[in-house]
Amino acid sequence: xxxxxxxxxxxxxxxxxxxxxxxxxxxxxxxxxxxxxxxxxxxxxxxxxxxxxxxxxxxxxxxxxxxxxxxxxxxxxxxxxxxxxxxxxxxxxxxxxxxxxxxxxxxxxxxxxxxxxxxxxxxxxxxxxxxxxxxxxxxxxxxxxxxxxxxxxxxxxxxxxxxxxxxxxxxxxxxxxxxxxxxxxxxxxxxxxxxxxxxxxxxxxxxxxxxxxxxxxxxxxxxxxxxxxxxxxxxxxxxxxxxxxxxxxxxxxxxxxxxxxxxxxxxxxxxxxxxxxxxxxxxxxxxxxxxxxxxxxxxxxxxxxxxxxxxxxxxxxxxxxxxxxxxxxxxxxxxxxxxxxxxxxxxxxxxxxxxxxxxxx
Amino acid sequence: xxxxxxxxxxxxxxxxxxxxxxxxxxxxxxxxxxxxxxxxxxxxxxxxxxxxxxxxxxxxxxxxxxxxxxxxxxxxxxxxxxxxxxxxxxxxxxxxxxxxxxxxxxxxxxxxxxxxxxxxxxxxxxxxxxxxxxxxxxxxxxxxxxxxxxxxxxxxxxxxxxxxxxxxxxxxxxxxxxxxxxxxxxxxxxxxxxxxxxxxxxxxxxxxxxxxxxxxxxxxxxxxxxxxxxxxxxxxxxxxxxxxxxxxxxxxxxxxxxxxxxxxxxxxxxxxxxxxxxxxxxxxxxxx
Numbered sequence: 001x002x003x004x005x006x007x008x009x010x011x012x013x014x015x016x017x018x019x020x021x022x023x024x025x026x027x028x029x030x031x032x033x034x035x036x037x038x039x040x041x042x043x044x045x046x047x048x049x050x051x052x053x054x055x056x057x058x059x060x061x062x063x064x065x066x067x068x069x070x071x072x073x074x075x076x077x078x079x080x081x082x083x084x085x086x087x088x089x090x091x092x093x094x095x096x097x098x099x100x101x102x103x104x105x106x107x108x109x110x111x112x113x114x115x116x117x118x119x120x121x122x123x124x125x126x127x128x129x130x131x132x133x134x135x136x137x138x139x140x141x142x143x144x145x146x147x148x149x150x151x152x153x154x155x156x157x158x159x160x161x162x163x164x165x166x167x168x169x170x171x172x173x174x175x176x177x178x179x180x181x182x183x184x185x186x187x188x189x190x191x192x193x194x195x196x197x198x199x200x201x202x203x204x205x206x207x208x209x210x211x212x213x214x215x216x217x218x219x220x221x222x223x224x225x226x227x228x229x230x231x232x233x234x235x236x237x238x239x240x241x242x243x244x245x246x247x248x249x250x251x252x253x254x255x256x257x258x259x260x261x262x263x264x265x266x267x268x269x270x271x272x273x274x275x276x277x278x279x280x281x282x283x284x285x286x287x288x289x290x291x292x293x294x295x296x297x298x299x300x301x302x303x304x305x306x307x308x309x310x311x312x313x314x315x316x317x318x319x320x321x322x323x324x325x326x327x328x329x330x331x332x333x334x335x336x337x338x339x340x341x342x343x344x345x346x347x348x349x350x351x352x353x354x355x356x357x358x359x360x361x
Numbered sequence: 362x363x364x365x366x367x368x369x370x371x372x373x374x375x376x377x378x379x380x381x382x383x384x385x386x387x388x389x390x391x392x393x394x395x396x397x398x399x400x401x402x403x404x405x406x407x408x409x410x411x412x413x414x415x416x417x418x419x420x421x422x423x424x425x426x427x428x429x430x431x432x433x434x435x436x437x438x439x440x441x442x443x444x445x446x447x448x449x450x451x452x453x454x455x456x457x458x459x460x461x462x463x464x465x466x467x468x469x470x471x472x473x474x475x476x477x478x479x480x481x482x483x484x485x486x487x488x489x490x491x492x493x494x495x496x497x498x499x500x501x502x503x504x505x506x507x508x509x510x511x512x513x514x515x516x517x518x519x520x521x522x523x524x525x526x527x528x529x530x531x532x533x534x535x536x537x538x539x540x541x542x543x544x545x546x547x548x549x550x551x552x553x554x555x556x557x558x559x560x561x562x563x564x565x566x567x568x569x570x571x572x573x574x575x576x577x578x579x580x581x582x583x584x585x586x587x588x589x590x591x592x593x594x595x596x597x598x599x600x601x602x603x604x605x606x607x608x609x610x611x612x613x614x615x616x617x618x619x620x621x622x623x624x625x626x627x628x629x630x631x632x633x634x635x636x637x638x639x640x641x642x643x644x645x646x647x648x649x
Contacts, residue, residue, distance in 0.1 A: 015453060022447060023464045026519065030467060032489050033479040049492050148373040155370030158362040165644035167375065173637055174382050176629050178580030180603040181622045184615060185385035188392065191402055233381030236374055265366050294472040296583050301608060310474045314587065317478060329482070332475045339470050343463050350470075351462070354527045 030336065037061070037329035044326055060330035067123035076122060083114040084341075091345065100278065108139070127312055127331070134293060134308040137224050141231045141292035142285050145239050148232075149284070150277075153243030154269060158252070168244070171237035179234065183301050186230055190221040190302065226302045231292050239284060242353070246280035247273070283353030286346055290339070309335045386626075392619035399613030412620035422621065424595060425602035426628075429579060432514060432598060437574045440518050441567070444525025449559075451526070452533045462527075469523035473583040480516045481588060509593045513585055520584060521577070525570050532566040533559070572636060579629055599625050 035051075036044055037060050043050040058073035066076075087107040094103030115135060119128055156164050196202075197218055220226050254276075255268035263271065274281075296310045307315075313331045343350065393412055395405035416422050447465065451458060468476055483490040484504050494502035504512065536559065544558045560567070582600040589596045597605065603625065607618025 015450065016457075018450060019454065019461050022450075023461060026465050026468050026523075028489070029476070029479040029483055030471075032483060036482070044487060046487070049487065049489060148377060151370045152374030155362070155367045159364070159367035159371075160362075160648045161364060161367065162645070162648070163364075164367065164371075165641060165648065167371065168644060169637055169641045171378065172640060173630070173633065174378065176576045176633050177382075177386075178600050178603075178622070178625050178629070179582060180580070180600050180607075180618075181389055181626050182382070182385050183604070184607055184619050184622060185388035185392065186381075188402065188615065189385065189388065195403075229381060233377055236378055236382075240374055265362070290470060294474075296472075296474045296586075297604065301604070310472050313478065314474050325482075325487075328478065332479050335475055336471050339472070340467070343466060343470055347459060347463055347466070350466070351527055351531065354524070354531065 033329045033332050036326055037333045039326060041324055041326055044324075060324070060326040061334070064127055064327050064330050064334065065125055067125050071122055079114075079118070079121070083110065086110050088345075111135075127309075130307045130309050130312040133224055133306055137227050137231070137295075137299075137308055138289055138292040140224070140228045141235070142288045144228065144232045145235050145288045146281060146285055149236065149239035149243050150274070150281070152236075152240045154247050154273065156240060156244045157247035157250075168241070171240055174234075175237040175241070179297050182230070182234060183297060186226070186298075187221070187301055190226055194219045194221050222303050222306050224303070224306055227295070227299055227306075227308070228292075230298045230302060231295060234298075235288055235291055239288065242284050242287070243280060246277065246284075250276065279349060279352065282346065283349045286342065286350055287353060289342075293339070389619050389622050389626075392616060393623045395616045395619075397614075397616040399608060399615055400611060402615070405616070408616070412617045413624075415617055416620050416624065421594070421597075421602060425597050425599045428510065428596060429598045431510075432517070432581065433575055433578045435514050436517050436521065436578050437571065440522045440574060441525045441570060443518065444522050444570075445529050445563075447522070447526045448529035448533060449555075451530050462530075465526060466523045468520050473520065474587050476520055477516060477584040477587040480519065481512075484512060504588075506593050506595060509588055509596045513588050513596060516588070517578070517581065517584055521574065525574070528566055528570050529563060532563045536562050572633075575632065576629065580625070599628075 038056045038058065039050070039054050040057055040059070043054045058077075061076075062069070062071055062073055087110050090103050090107035090110065094100040094107065097103055112135075115132060118124065156168060197220075202218065250273060255265070255272050258268040258272045259265065293308075294310060295308070296314070299306075299308050299311045303311075309331075313328065313335060316331055317328045392405070394407060394409060396408045396411070397405045451461065451465075454461060481504070482488050484502060485491060486501070486503070491502040494500070540558050540562070541554065544554050549557065580600050581598055582604070585596070585598045585601050586604075589601065591605075594602075594605070599621070603618055603621040606621060607613050607615050
C-alpha cells in the first residue's frame with residue numbers, strides 16, 4: 001500500500017499537472033524540431049512561428065537522405081515501416097520465447113538486409129554511408145564490448161584474490177578520465193601505425209581470402225575499426241563493473257552444481273550462467289549501444305571522413321554548409337527515432353540497468 | 362575460482378585496458394613533454410616543462426578552469442535536487458508512470474550533440490523561446506557571449522537530470538514501507554520524513570550519483586562544443602579548450618594539448634583519490 005507515503009497529499013490532478021509541466025520541459029525541443037522538419041522553409045523563416053495549420057512536406061528528409069529530387073516519399077516511408085514492423089514482430093516474439101536470441105538475430109538480419117538493399121531502390125546521399133557507419137560501429141562495439149566484458153565481469157565476481165580488487169579500482173579510476181586524455185594519443189598512435197604500414201609495404205598487401213570492400217590499403221586512422229577500438233576501450237570499465245554487479249547476484253551454487261556433474265568452468269558459464277543473464281546482457285548492451293551511437297569526439301578526431309551520424313549532423317549546421325534549418329531538423333529527427341523506439345521497447349531494462357549499477361555503487 | 366581460471370576469464374579485458382588505456386595514458390604524459398605540431402607529426406622534440414609553462418601562463422586555460430569549476434558546482438547539485446524532486450513525484454504516480462518516465466528520459470538518452478542542437482534551435486532566430494521573448498520584452502533574443510554560459514548550464518541540467526531521477530527512483534522502490542509508516546504515525550511531516558527517512562535511505566546513492574555527475578560534468582565536451590564552436594571561445598570548458606588547442610586547423614599544438622590533458626586528469630584525481638581509496642578498502646574487506 002502506498003497510502004501513507006505522501007505526508008503532504010497533493011490531489012491527483014495537481015500531481016499530474018506538475019508531471020505534465022515537467023514533460024513539457026523535457027520534450028518541447030523534440031516537438032519543435034519534429035515540426036520544423038516537416039514545414040516548408042517559408043513557414044520556418046517567418047518571424048512569428050506558425051504553430052499549426054501549416055502545409056507539411058517531406059522535402060527536408062528527401063534532401064537529407066536521397067540524391068534525387070523527385071522521389072515519392074510515401075514509397076520510402078512504406079518501405080521503412082514494413083521493415084520496422086517485421087523487425088518489431090521478430091523482437092516481440094524473441095522477448096516472449098524461451099530462447100530469445102535466434103529471434104533477435106533474425107530482427108538484426110532483417111534490418112541489415114534492408115540497409116543493404118535500400119540504396120538499390122533509391123539513389124542515396126553520402127549521409128546514407130554515415131548511417132551505415134553508425135550501425136556498423138554500434139553493432140561491433142556492442143559485440144566486442146559484451147564478449148570480453150562478460151568474461152571479465154564473471155571472473156571478477158567470483159575471484160576473491162587481491163588482483164581482482166586492484167583491477168576493479170583501476171577500472172573505476174579510468175571511468176573518471178576525460179576523453180581528451182585518450183583521443184590525442186589514439187590519434188598519434190594510429191598515425192604512427194599507418195606510417196609503419198606504408199613504409200614496410202604491409203598496408204598495400206593483398207589478402208586474397210579477405211576482401212575488404214572499398215578498401216585498397218590497410219590503415220587504422222579514418223576507419224570504422226579505429227572508432228570501434230576506441231569505444232570498446234573507454235567503455236570497458238563501465239561494462240565490467242555493471243556486469244560484475246549482475247553476476248554477484250547469481251548464487252555460486254548454480255555453476256558449482258553443474259561442475260559437480262563434470263562440466264568445466266567455461267561450460268558451466270556458457271550453459272548455466274549466460275542463459276539466466278539475458279536481462280543483464282540486454283541492459284548493459286543498451287548502454288553500450290547508446291554510447292557508440294551517440295559518440296561525437298572520437299569520430300571527429302579519429303575518422304576525418306568516415307563519419308557517423310552525429311558528426312554528419314553537426315557539420316550540417318556549421319557555417320560551411322548552405323543547407324537549410326529544416327534539413328538539420330529532419331536529420332535530428334532521423335537520428336532520434338531509433339532511440340525513441342529503443343526506449344519504448346526496452347524501458348524496463350534501461351531503468352533496471354541504471355538502478356542496478358547504482359544500488360551497489 | 363582459482364587464480365589461473367580467473368586470469369583466463371579476465372585477460373582479454375585486461376589486455377584491452379592495458380593496450381588502449383594504460384599505454385595511451387603513458388603516451389599522453391610523454392607527448393606532454395614534446396614540442397609537436399599537428400602539421401608536422403614526425404619530428405617530436407623534447408622540450409621538458411615548456412608546454413606546462415605555456416599552459417599555466419595562458420589566460421584562456423585559467424578561463425576554462427574557472428568555467429569548468431562553476432559548471433560543475435552549479436549543474437551537479439541542481440540536477441541532483443531536481444532529479445530527487447521528480448523521483449519523489451514519480452514515486453507517487455500510479456497509472457501512466459511508464460509514459461511519464463519515457464518522456465522524461467528522452468533528453469538523457471538522445472545523442473548529446475543532437476539534443477544540444479535542437480535545444481539551441483529554440484533560442485535561435487525564429488525559435489520558440491526567442492519568439493516568446495520578443496512577445497514579452499519587445500527585444501529579439503540572440504545567443505551571445507553574455508548569455509551563452511547560462512544557456513549551457515540550463516541545457517546541461519535539462520540533459521542530465523533524468524540520470525539522477527531514475528537512480529533515485531530505483532532507490533525509492535527499495536525503501537521499506539514500514540519505515541515510512543512509522544514516521545507518519547509519529548506525525549512526521551513531509552520535510553522531516555524526507556530528511557530523517559528518505560535521504561538516509563538514499564545516502565549511498567546520493568554519493569554515487571554525485572560522483573558520476575562530477576566526473577561527467579567535469580569532462581563535458583559535446584554540448585559545450587555545440588553551443589560555442591569557434592564563436593564563443595570564452596565559454597569553453599577544459600575539454601573543449603583542450604581539443605581546440607590540439608586540433609585547431611593547421612596550428613594544432615599536440616604537445617600543449619597533451620599537457621592540458623595531463624593537468625585535467627590530475628584535477629579529477631585530486632577529487633577522486635579519497636573515494637577510490639575507500640572503494641579499494643571496501644573491496645579488500647569484502648574478500649576477507
